[in-house]
Amino acid sequence: MAVKGMNLGSVCCLVLYFVAAVLAGRDFYKILGVSKSASVRDIKKAYRKLALQLHPDRNPDDPTAADKFADLGSAYEVLSDDEKRKQYDAYGEDGLKEGHHGSHNDIFSSFFGDFGFMFGGNRQGQQDRNIPRGNDIVLDLEVTLEEVYSGNFVEVVRNKPVAKEAPGKRKCNCRQEMRTTQLGPGRFQMTQEVVCDECPNIKLVNEERTLEVEIEQGVRDEMEYPFIGEGEPHIDGEPGDLRFRIKVMKHPVFERRGDDLYTNVTISLVEALVGFEMDITHLDGHTVHIERDKITKPGARLWKKGEGLPNFDNNNIRGSLIVSFDIEFPQTQLDDNQKEGVRGILKQSSVQKVYNGLQGY
Amino acid sequence: MGFIYTLRVLIKSILVLILWSKCEGRESEFNYVTCGSLVKLLNTRHNVRLHSHDVKYGSGSGQQSVTGVESADDANSYWRIRGKPDGTCQRGVPIRCGQAVRITHMTTGRNLHTHHFSSPLSNNQEVSAFGENGEGDDLDVWRVQCDGSIWERDEAVRFKHVGTDAFLSVTGEQYGNPIQGQREVHGMSTANQNNYWKAMEGVFILPSQEPLRHHHEEL
Numbered sequence: 001m002a003v004k005g006m007n008l009g010s011v012c013c014l015v016l017y018f019v020a021a022v023l024a025g026r027d028f029y030k031i032l033g034v035s036k037s038a039s040v041r042d043i044k045k046a047y048r049k050l051a052l053q054l055h056p057d058r059n060p061d062d063p064t065a066a067d068k069f070a071d072l073g074s075a076y077e078v079l080s081d082d083e084k085r086k087q088y089d090a091y092g093e094d095g096l097k098e099g100h101h102g103s104h105n106d107i108f109s110s111f112f113g114d115f116g117f118m119f120g121g122n123r124q125g126q127q128d129r130n131i132p133r134g135n136d137i138v139l140d141l142e143v144t145l146e147e148v149y150s151g152n153f154v155e156v157v158r159n160k161p162v163a164k165e166a167p168g169k170r171k172c173n174c175r176q177e178m179r180t181t182q183l184g185p186g187r188f189q190m191t192q193e194v195v196c197d198e199c200p201n202i203k204l205v206n207e208e209r210t211l212e213v214e215i216e217q218g219v220r221d222e223m224e225y226p227f228i229g230e231g232e233p234h235i236d237g238e239p240g241d242l243r244f245r246i247k248v249m250k251h252p253v254f255e256r257r258g259d260d261l262y263t264n265v266t267i268s269l270v271e272a273l274v275g276f277e278m279d280i281t282h283l284d285g286h287t288v289h290i291e292r293d294k295i296t297k298p299g300a301r302l303w304k305k306g307e308g309l310p311n312f313d314n315n316n317i318r319g320s321l322i323v324s325f326d327i328e329f330p331q332t333q334l335d336d337n338q339k340e341g342v343r344g345i346l347k348q349s350s351v352q353k354v355y356n357g358l359q360g361y
Numbered sequence: 362m363g364f365i366y367t368l369r370v371l372i373k374s375i376l377v378l379i380l381w382s383k384c385e386g387r388e389s390e391f392n393y394v395t396c397g398s399l400v401k402l403l404n405t406r407h408n409v410r411l412h413s414h415d416v417k418y419g420s421g422s423g424q425q426s427v428t429g430v431e432s433a434d435d436a437n438s439y440w441r442i443r444g445k446p447d448g449t450c451q452r453g454v455p456i457r458c459g460q461a462v463r464i465t466h467m468t469t470g471r472n473l474h475t476h477h478f479s480s481p482l483s484n485n486q487e488v489s490a491f492g493e494n495g496e497g498d499d500l501d502v503w504r505v506q507c508d509g510s511i512w513e514r515d516e517a518v519r520f521k522h523v524g525t526d527a528f529l530s531v532t533g534e535q536y537g538n539p540i541q542g543q544r545e546v547h548g549m550s551t552a553n554q555n556n557y558w559k560a561m562e563g564v565f566i567l568p569s570q571e572p573l574r575h576h577h578e579e580l
Contacts, residue, residue: 134434135435137399137436137439137564138467139399139441140397140495141397142452143452146571150572152569154569157391157567159562159565160562161433161562206433206562234434240436249448
């Protein structure tokens with residue numbers, strides 16, 4: 001009897017547990033594919049990547065696409081906000097029900113622009129011919145090499161004129177047409193006339209919203225990030241686009257060539273002859289250790305694999321860091337004793353080879 | 362039972378109220394013009410926006426002309442606020458009052474510029490757009506004059522040229538064809554109501570966090 005009761009009891013408990021687990025809310029960390037300790041930047045990166053993959057327009061055959069996309073939006077909205085994230089970590093999704101404002105469309109368009117769901121930035125070809133477009137805006141965004149190495153997000157406030165309906169009508173689609181008027185029986189005259197259609201009146205109102213552009217790791221100079229529909233409006237048509245054009249700034253220590261980084265180190269003559277040990281501080285603060293115990297010739301290069309920039313297409317592949325050495329000779333002249341000493345220590349016979357150094361040797 | 366129920370409802374509604382008040386939708390409270398931002402500058406006295414285009418002056422220096430236009434939706438009215446060539450202006454940092462900046466025309470890449478040439482309509486100092494790809498010369502630098510410490514977006518400021526001490530101004534003279542109705546923009550030596558400008562539409566860059574410094578655990 002007791003056993004049967006216990007079984008029933010445990011079954012009930014199990015059922016209750018599952019019900020609670022289901023009702024307790026979604027696992028936002030799992031939806032975004034990030035760990036519980038992910039930084040806000042990691043969360044933004046994950047959202048951006050998944051939003052492009054899971055958008056319902058991209059998955060027309062999947063009946064659950066809209067739900068998955070909505071889940072993604074909710075997950076981002078909670079985890080990207082410090083306070084909401086704290087409440088979620090403590091109380092689960094129940095702890096913040098009713099707090100969902102700012103529709104998913106707002107979040108999505110702050111990363112991709114108003115008509116972001118038109119993927120690839122191309123409007124439908126047919127519409128291009130018929131619908132006039134406002135001007136595009138291209139903004140040069142200067143980024144540091146540190147940002148190219150580690151990635152970053154830049155928030156901007158876009159204040160733009162938006163076409164809103166106003167009372168009354170206005171003339172639109174004005175064109176020249178030939179009109180035939182009858183002057184008399186059998187006599188006609190053809191004149192050119194300006195003919196316009198009537199359209200609803202439009203006025204321009206300034207609106208503001210926040211956009212977010214990602215500086216992806218390994219981004220190259222002149223790459224562009226478009227925000228569809230965030231350009232200048234067109235009274236008779238669609239707004240143009242806002243494009244951020246990346247401009248990578250020069251760095252005082254590192255020079256970029258593709259995914260490789262080049263840098264120069266000046267060492268003393270003594271260090272060049274007897275060896276040395278040093279650390280180079282990299283773009284994200286970690287140090288690259290260099291140790292030499294042999295003679296270092298001027299112009300010598302050291303290749304450090306994996307210490308370059310992350311490749312844009314695959315962040316796991318990195319270029320190399322190439323360190324070139326030049327020698328600083330002693331400033332003071334040697335006296336006769338020191339000169340003898342040097343001759344004795346180095347035991348290098350006189351060379352004095354004369355040749356044309358400019359044609360290669 | 363009933364008491365606990367009403368208590369829970371009360372708590373939940375308080376929670377709702379708190380959360381609701383926190384998410385009014387993302388209004389931007391960022392009110393400054395920052396380095397690297399793209400703006401349209403409105404002359405507050407004559408209600409025209411600073412504008413340039415691929416049309417050269419027919420007199421004076423013969424350089425690219427700078428005018429004031431009435432329309433609010435022309436992409437040729439966008440200018441980028443940049444620092445001096447020595448690179449002291451960091452992206453996203455608000456421009457301070459008294460700071461020297463370069464104002465670069467977005468579509469043509471030329472800098473707002475003035476020099477000792479006469480303007481065509483009013484015989485004031487000609488203001489042109491000069492340079493290539495954002496690089497011009499020493500006469501491209503202007504000082505932002507405002508009250509307070511930082512250039513705020515809803516504040517009217519003056520631009521005083523470093524080199525000739527002229528203020529960027531509009532006094533209302535209008536051009537004929539091919540730029541019908543556009544106003545002359547020139548430099549004048551006196552500070553008055555004609556040299557006030559306000560940042561209107563644009564793309565305002567907010568300051569970024571430093572990219573994370575992390576140590577590779579994989580190594």
